[in-house]
Structures are given as structure tokens and as C-alpha cells.
Amino acid sequence: MPALWTGSDKLLLASTSATRLALLASAGLSVETQASDIDERAIEEAARSEGLDPPALAARLSAEKALSVSRRQPERVVLGADQVLACGSIVFHKAPDREAARRQLLALSGTSHTLHSAFALAIAGTVVESFVATATLTMRPLTDESIDLYLNLAGPAVLQSVGVYHFEGLGVHLFEAVEGDHSTILGLPLLPLLSALRRLGCLSL
Template structure:
């Protein structure tokens, strides 16, 4: 992805441009102090936009929108789109939609496109990265799908599956070089972008 190097001292504040509890819990693993700010971004895909384009565009848009309101901060934006044969599968929102999604994905390979962007207006830093996770779903019965949804109710998750919970039983295989990407934030790539922005998690005083 295109990147601009910082031209001045990087701000100390770190902001996650998200209200997702999943991304918040993941970023906490780096033991950096940070705040969360909701990005005011329309997440509707553009006509003809491929899933990977949706994810990368929205990750940067979220980071930029919050960064413009907090120009001294380093801002992380992320977005994930489930990609089935080039078609976007978003958050189901309802039980009925979740059933439809899981029926469509059973026995199939879905690519979870997870993009992350890091932006700091004051230093001029802007860079992006993409993690692609290939997930093979089992040949699930209707009863298995209903039972899973009854227990986990993953209606706020792209693709209706939470791999960090019971959703792992839906799957045959996960292929990824950035393990947390499937949950919503690729931490290997995020840590590298933060290093480039001047905030190395391994050189920053960790939270107690």
C-alpha cells in the first residue's frame, strides 16, 4: 500500500477509529494506552466495488475521518469484508440473514479481507496493509447452523461466525499469516504500521 513517512515528531496519543469491542480487545494486547472514537463514515459499498476494495477504502476513510478531528494523534482504522466468490458478505444483523449466510458458505472457502490503516495528520504519516484469511467452512447441516446461532448469536460479525468462540467448530481450515485478522484487526500488520509511524509497542512503556 502507498505510504508517507512522518516528517515531524510523532504524537503520543493513539486512537482506534472504531467502537468494535473485538478490535478494542485485540489492540489491548499491544499494551499501549489508546482511546476509541467512532468514525463518521458511510460504510455502504460503492457500485461494482469488490470486497477487497471496500475493506481497504473504508479502513483508510475511518482513520482519516478521525485523524482530521484529532490531528496530533496516531489513528488506526480497520475494516473487514467477507468475500465469497467476489461478493461481499457483511454483518447479518438478524437471525434470518445469519442463517442465509451460513447456508451459502457451507462447504465453501470464504476470504476474509481485513484492512488496516494508520494515519497521523501532524506528522504526515499515512500507510495501509491488508490481511487475507482463507476460511474453509464445513458441510454444515441446518440443525448445526441453528444450534450455533442459538448459542453465539454472532449477528454483529461479518459472515456470521466468531472463530474465537464456538464458531471455530464451523470451520475445516483457516489459512492466514496474521492470526488475529479473522477477528477484525491484523495485529502483526498493525504493529508494523505503528513502528513506521514512530510508536513501537516493544519500545513503549507498557501498561501495567
């Protein structure tokens, strides 16, 4: 049976994200995972002092993740990915608890925000491919009651999402309009990634 992936080793994802792993698996890619050891908040602070905008921040974070693992595994093709949610001038992070998630949904209610999803491919400690894609999501106005109902239905899983919603699941009920690719919303621009892997000679199709 012909193989899609032409590398001697599987693609190495510098993350333990189940959503990104599922996206890659859905495209038929053979993937292993290894968590990066970067300090994301420290990198974000440095990026802010440099005046980087949210798309550039997403690119920086994805590159640092890829490089962190690539330095340990220089012979592998390493994929780093990250996503930054911005609403106006405010950058949101994963909520630490339910009350913080509730406040974040209140802040996003009735507004449009952007998701900047980036990836970087690294080999031997050097980034060889990178890309940033942006999606715009408009959340419908939410009442206190609807927010509480959503949080009750979705459970603790919302704390694993930067927007405290899982768009691929119950979170889709929170929105009235979306502009952008579905994989970008999920945190990994899949079509640009596949194009990059073809340029590197990693795919047979």
C-alpha cells in the same frame, strides 16, 4: 517502568469494535476509541462503480474511517480498520437478524471464503501507513439442525460479526480448515500494524 508507547497521546482507534480493542490491548498498547462517522454502504457503492475488488474495498473503508477521525483529531495517531468477507463474487455484510444470519451460514456452508482485513494509520488528515491481509476459511458442510444449534448457543452476538460467526469463540466449530493469521481473521493484521507503528516511531520495542 519503561513505556512501550512513545506518543504523547494514546493510539486513537476509529472504531468501537471490542475485538479490535482487545487485540491492541493484548499487545500492550494504550488505546482510546472514537467512532467514525462514515457511510460504509455509500463508500461501498462508490467503490463498486470504480471496479474495486474486495481487498481494495477493505483498504478504502479503513482509510475513510481513519481520515474521518483524524480530521477531528489532527494531532493524534488514528487507526482505522475494516474487514470484507467475499465468497466468490459475493460480498457479505453483518446480518440484520437471525433469519438473515441463517441464510448466510447456509450460503457459506461447505465452501471456502476470504476475509480481507485492512488498516490505515492517519495523522493530520493524511494516511501515512496502510496494509491489507487476507485469510481463507473453509466452512464444513452444515445441516439445518447444526446451524440452528449454533445460532441458539451463540445468541445475538453473531449479528455483530460480518461472517455471523465469532471465530475466537463458538464459531471455530463451524470450520474444517483455515489459512491465514489469526489476527487477520479477527479483523486487524496485528504484526504489520506493529511494524507500521515502529516506522512512525510510536513504539519503543
